[in-house]
Amino acid sequence: xxxxxxxxxxxxxxxxxxxxxxxxxxxxxxxxxxxxxxxxxxxxxxxxxxxxxxxxxxxxxxxxxxxxxxxxxxxxxxxxxxxxxxxxxxxxxxxxxxxxxxxxxxxxxxxxxxxxxxxxxxxxxxxxxxxxxxxxxxxxxxxxxxxxxxxxxxxxxxxxxxxxxxxxxxxxxxxxxxxxx
Numbered sequence: 001x002x003x004x005x006x007x008x009x010x011x012x013x014x015x016x017x018x019x020x021x022x023x024x025x026x027x028x029x030x031x032x033x034x035x036x037x038x039x040x041x042x043x044x045x046x047x048x049x050x051x052x053x054x055x056x057x058x059x060x061x062x063x064x065x066x067x068x069x070x071x072x073x074x075x076x077x078x079x080x081x082x083x084x085x086x087x088x089x090x091x092x093x094x095x096x097x098x099x100x101x102x103x104x105x106x107x108x109x110x111x112x113x114x115x116x117x118x119x120x121x122x123x124x125x126x127x128x129x130x131x132x133x134x135x136x137x138x139x140x141x142x143x144x145x146x147x148x149x150x151x152x153x154x155x156x157x158x159x160x161x162x163x164x165x166x167x168x169x170x171x172x173x174x175x176x177x178x179x180x181x
Contacts, residue, residue, distance in 0.1 A: 070175055077138065084142070088149060 066175065073135075080142065084145060084149075091149065
């Protein structure tokens with residue numbers, strides 16, 4: 001029986017040695033997995049921080065670009081408004097000096113060509129310039145003013161009403177003023 005006991009003891013020792021090796025292998029695998037997990041988590045956090053910095057930089061650059069474009073649009077609008085005002089003023093001055101009251105209009109009932117009033121609300125609606133204008137509203141107002149000026153005639157009746165509605169806007173244009181841009 002002693003040989004059987006020795007064989008059993010050797011087998012038992014081998015089994016314990018294998019269990020110890022397996023436990024050590026599992027422990028090492030677990031440590032390796034934890035190291036890999038921690039390294040992956042650090043890399044993910046670093047990547048996230050890098051993306052946040054990049055997005056922040058892009059946001060600042062985009063805001064700067066938008067501000068520059070808004071300044072350009074503001075300058076263009078000012079230039080266009082000054083040009084339209086100058087054209088209207090020159091046309092008014094030339095009409096006053098060059099023949100504002102000729103005899104070609106005919107008197108009342110004479111059958112000659114009649115000149116209509118400058119501001120006819122049935123033909124054109126020139127809206128007041130308000131502080132919450134959109135780019136589309138500015139373009140429509142400019143178009144309406146152009147049509148209006150083309151059909152004025154020589155009497156310039158109603159110019160006061162037009163000038164009252166087209167006063168120069170005293171506030172600076174900002175992103176909040178032009179919401180559609």
